[in-house]
Amino acid sequence: MKQSWSKLLFVFVCTVLLMSCQKSSEQQNQQPAQQTPQRQQAAAPAQGIVQGQSSGQTTSQPGQTTTTAPAGQAANVQLVQLDIKLPKPMFVGTPTNIAVLNLEKPLGKPRPPFLAPAGTRNVAFKKAVSSSDEQPVIGELSMITDGDKEAAEGSFVELGPKLQYVMIDLKARHNIYALVVWHYHKQAVVYHDFIVQVADDSDFISNVQTVFNNDIDNSSGRGVGKDMSYVETSEGKLIDAKGVQGRYVRLYSRGNTANELNHYIEVEVYGRAVQ
Ligand SMILES: [Ca+2]
Numbered sequence: 001m002k003q004s005w006s007k008l009l010f011v012f013v014c015t016v017l018l019m020s021c022q023k024s025s026e027q028q029n030q031q032p033a034q035q036t037p038q039r040q041q042a043a044a045p046a047q048g049i050v051q052g053q054s055s056g057q058t059t060s061q062p063g064q065t066t067t068t069a070p071a072g073q074a075a076n077v078q079l080v081q082l083d084i085k086l087p088k089p090m091f092v093g094t095p096t097n098i099a100v101l102n103l104e105k106p107l108g109k110p111r112p113p114f115l116a117p118a119g120t121r122n123v124a125f126k127k128a129v130s131s132s133d134e135q136p137v138i139g140e141l142s143m144i145t146d147g148d149k150e151a152a153e154g155s156f157v158e159l160g161p162k163l164q165y166v167m168i169d170l171k172a173r174h175n176i177y178a179l180v181v182w183h184y185h186k187q188a189v190v191y192h193d194f195i196v197q198v199a200d201d202s203d204f205i206s207n208v209q210t211v212f213n214n215d216i217d218n219s220s221g222r223g224v225g226k227d228m229s230y231v232e233t234s235e236g237k238l239i240d241a242k243g244v245q246g247r248y249v250r251l252y253s254r255g256n257t258a259n260e261l262n263h264y265i266e267v268e269v270y271g272r273a274v275q
């Protein structure tokens, strides 16, 4: 009888120990499961920061494209396609008789979409324009930022001969991602010494940056340009400005292949105000 009690006691102790072990093991197993939601909650804001900075990833959402900014840019920003409205074409086909050095071959198809950070818009629209030729031969300087891009009579400004510039005051410093420029697109012409610069001041002394220059012989004195000359079309010329910062934009030219005069139909500057 005593032996039997001892056995029972031994079995009881074993059972208690076993249950205790199982409980402890369950608690250990539960711990990671309980932690998972906490980790996710903690991770969510971190992902938000990553999206706002740099993750090296490209993701797509309906109607939107999120792309990591190129190396050297601090922000991983959401890029969207620029909505550039084009005017009616006034001529079709590729002119072959234009003798200009370093002339770009026409693409032969519509320009590919241009991506810029979300919120980028034409910040030149209706902004004040000044010029080295304050009294244009034809038209008014305000027509350069009035939104009318048609090639018809009454839609272009004609400035005098030799090197002339127009200058747009964006009224505040902006990150500039692209410019689209229509000099004249009623006929196929090429403008000489087309130079685009951005600066912090209207005298172009502070923080001057060149975003386009096709003056290959530096005859206009603003440095040797490496960009190619191009034939004007209704698409306008899109210049990738790579996010440069500045308040004032100057566009120079020195006549064209048809005559010595300088023309502008519209200049768009796609940017965002510097925060
Ligand atoms: Ca215009």
Ligand SMILES: [Ca+2]
Residues within 6 Å of the ligand: 192, 193, 215, 216, 217, 218, 219, 220
């Ligand atoms: Ca030149």
